[in-house]
Amino acid sequence: MESKTSPTGGVTTSEKVVWFDASQYDGLDESCAYVFGGRSFSIYQVGGTGLTLVYDSGSDFEEVTAKYLPEVFNCSNDKITLDNRSGKKGTEPENVTVGTVSGKTYAFIALERIGGIIIYNITSPASASYVNYINSRDFSDAIAGDVSPEGISFAKINGIPTLLTANEVSGTVCAYTLTAKTTTSGSGGSTVTAAYTIAAEAGAGGSISPSGSASVAKSSSKTYTVTADTGYEIADVLVDGKNVGAVTSFTFEDVTANHTISASFKKTVEPAGTAWTNPFTDVKESDWYYSSVRYVSESGLMTGTGSGQFSPQAQVTRGMLMTILHRLDGSPAVSSTGAFADVASGMWYADAVSWAGEKGIAAGYGNGLFGGGDTVTLEQAVSFLYRYANYKGYDTGRTGSLEAFSDAGDTSDYAMEAMRWAVSTGLIKGSGGILNPQGISQRSQIAAILQRFSENIIK
Incomplete structure (x- = not known):
C-alpha cells in the first residue's frame, strides 16, 4: 500500500518507499514496516538442517x-x-x-x-x-x-x-x-582492483610507445609517445576515434574506461620555395596543377605512370583512389583480404580495398564485386573522401549551398551532403559556374583535391 505515512509512522512517501500493510498478511509483525525489494547480497551456509x-x-x-x-x-x-x-x-x-x-x-x-x-x-x-x-x-x-x-x-x-x-x-x-x-594494512593481503585496456597502434612511417594493448589500473594515468621516422611527420592522432591533432604525446588521466589511441604519419614535404627535382616530363611549372602534383609526389600519395610520366589527364579508378587514401592513412595493415570476388589477394590495390571496407569508406556493388578498375566520378571521389574524413574524426560539419552551380541538380542524392561539404571547405571549386559532379575524375584533379584536403581539413 501507499500512503503519506507508513503504519508505524517511521517511513513517509517523501522517502520514495513502498511498504506492506502487515495486518493483511499472516506471520508479519504489525509493529514493523515491511518494504519491497532486496537491497543487498547475502551469504548462506548450507548445513544438514538447512540454510544459515x-x-x-x-x-x-x-x-x-x-x-x-x-x-x-x-x-x-x-x-x-x-x-x-x-x-x-x-x-x-x-x-x-x-x-x-x-x-x-x-x-x-x-x-x-x-x-x-x-x-x-x-x-x-x-x-x-x-x-x-x-x-x-x-x-x-x-x-x-x-x-x-x-x-x-x-x-x-x-x-x-x-x-x-x-x-x-x-x-x-x-x-x-x-x-x-x-595492501599496507597490518594484516597484509591483497584486494582486487579493476583495470582497463588501452589499445595503441601506429601506421607506417612512425611508432607509438607503448604499443599494442596495455592494462591500466582504475583511476591511474597512462602516457603515450608518438614518434615519426626520418623523412616522415605526424599526420594526426586519434583518441577513441576523435582527432586530437598531430601531438607527440598524449596522457589518459584518471582512467575509468577502455580506450584506443592511433597515430598516422605522412612523408615530410619540403617548405614552399625549396627546389624540387620534377621527375615528370608531362608536368610543367606553368600548369595549374603543378604544385598539387608536387605535393602528392613528395608525400608519396601518388606516383608516376611510367617512363617519367604523371599522366595528369588520365582517369582515376576505384582501386587507384582506395590506394591513395590508404597511403594518406599511413598504409596500415589489414586483418584480411579477399572479400570481393574480383579483388584477388596480391593485387596491387587488394590491401587498400580491404582497409577501405573495414573503415566504412567504400563498399562493393552489393553483388560480391568491388569494381576496382571502374572509373570514379567527381561526386564519388568526394563521397569517398568525406567518409575518410569522418573515419579520421575531422570536421565534416561545414555544409554550404550548391546553388551557384547551374548543374547542381545533376548531383546524386547520396552525394549531396559530401558535395556541399567539399564546396564549403574549398576542396572543389568548379569552373565557370559548372560543377560537373558526373564527370570522370582525372589524376590532376584528384591531386589538387588532396592538396586542399591537407591544407584545409588536416591542417
Missing part, C-alpha cells in the same frame, strides 16, 4: 553509490535524474558471480539500475568485506557508456582474471581485467 545466514551487505550498496555518484544517486537505467528511482528496488542488485584473484575469492554483484559492479572479498564468508566499485556508465547522457549490467561472468583469459558483463539497456559488453593490489 552468515553475512548480509545491508545498506552498503546505497552508501557506496551515494558516496561515488551523489549527483545521480538512486537514478534508474534510462534516466540520470537524482532519486527518481522507485523505492521498491533501489540499485536493484541483479546478478552475482564468484571468482578467484591471487588466491582470494571475490563476489561480483551487478547493479542493474544505477549501474556498475560492486566487489566483495568473501574468502572468509562470515567476515566478507567491501573492496571496490566499478562503473563504466557515462552519466553525461541518459543512456551512454555501459548501462544496466544484466549478465555477469568471471573467467581467466590467457591467465588474466577477467570479468565479463552484458549490459541490457546500452546493448554493450564489457571486459574488465582484474589485478591484485597489495
Whole structure:
C-alpha cells in the first residue's frame, strides 16, 4: 500500500518507499514496516538442517553509490535524474558471480539500475568485506557508456582474471581485467582492483610507445609517445576515434574506461620555395596543377605512370583512389583480404580495398564485386573522401549551398551532403559556374583535391 505515512509512522512517501500493510498478511509483525525489494547480497551456509545466514551487505550498496555518484544517486537505467528511482528496488542488485584473484575469492554483484559492479572479498564468508566499485556508465547522457549490467561472468583469459558483463539497456559488453593490489594494512593481503585496456597502434612511417594493448589500473594515468621516422611527420592522432591533432604525446588521466589511441604519419614535404627535382616530363611549372602534383609526389600519395610520366589527364579508378587514401592513412595493415570476388589477394590495390571496407569508406556493388578498375566520378571521389574524413574524426560539419552551380541538380542524392561539404571547405571549386559532379575524375584533379584536403581539413 501507499500512503503519506507508513503504519508505524517511521517511513513517509517523501522517502520514495513502498511498504506492506502487515495486518493483511499472516506471520508479519504489525509493529514493523515491511518494504519491497532486496537491497543487498547475502551469504548462506548450507548445513544438514538447512540454510544459515552468515553475512548480509545491508545498506552498503546505497552508501557506496551515494558516496561515488551523489549527483545521480538512486537514478534508474534510462534516466540520470537524482532519486527518481522507485523505492521498491533501489540499485536493484541483479546478478552475482564468484571468482578467484591471487588466491582470494571475490563476489561480483551487478547493479542493474544505477549501474556498475560492486566487489566483495568473501574468502572468509562470515567476515566478507567491501573492496571496490566499478562503473563504466557515462552519466553525461541518459543512456551512454555501459548501462544496466544484466549478465555477469568471471573467467581467466590467457591467465588474466577477467570479468565479463552484458549490459541490457546500452546493448554493450564489457571486459574488465582484474589485478591484485597489495595492501599496507597490518594484516597484509591483497584486494582486487579493476583495470582497463588501452589499445595503441601506429601506421607506417612512425611508432607509438607503448604499443599494442596495455592494462591500466582504475583511476591511474597512462602516457603515450608518438614518434615519426626520418623523412616522415605526424599526420594526426586519434583518441577513441576523435582527432586530437598531430601531438607527440598524449596522457589518459584518471582512467575509468577502455580506450584506443592511433597515430598516422605522412612523408615530410619540403617548405614552399625549396627546389624540387620534377621527375615528370608531362608536368610543367606553368600548369595549374603543378604544385598539387608536387605535393602528392613528395608525400608519396601518388606516383608516376611510367617512363617519367604523371599522366595528369588520365582517369582515376576505384582501386587507384582506395590506394591513395590508404597511403594518406599511413598504409596500415589489414586483418584480411579477399572479400570481393574480383579483388584477388596480391593485387596491387587488394590491401587498400580491404582497409577501405573495414573503415566504412567504400563498399562493393552489393553483388560480391568491388569494381576496382571502374572509373570514379567527381561526386564519388568526394563521397569517398568525406567518409575518410569522418573515419579520421575531422570536421565534416561545414555544409554550404550548391546553388551557384547551374548543374547542381545533376548531383546524386547520396552525394549531396559530401558535395556541399567539399564546396564549403574549398576542396572543389568548379569552373565557370559548372560543377560537373558526373564527370570522370582525372589524376590532376584528384591531386589538387588532396592538396586542399591537407591544407584545409588536416591542417
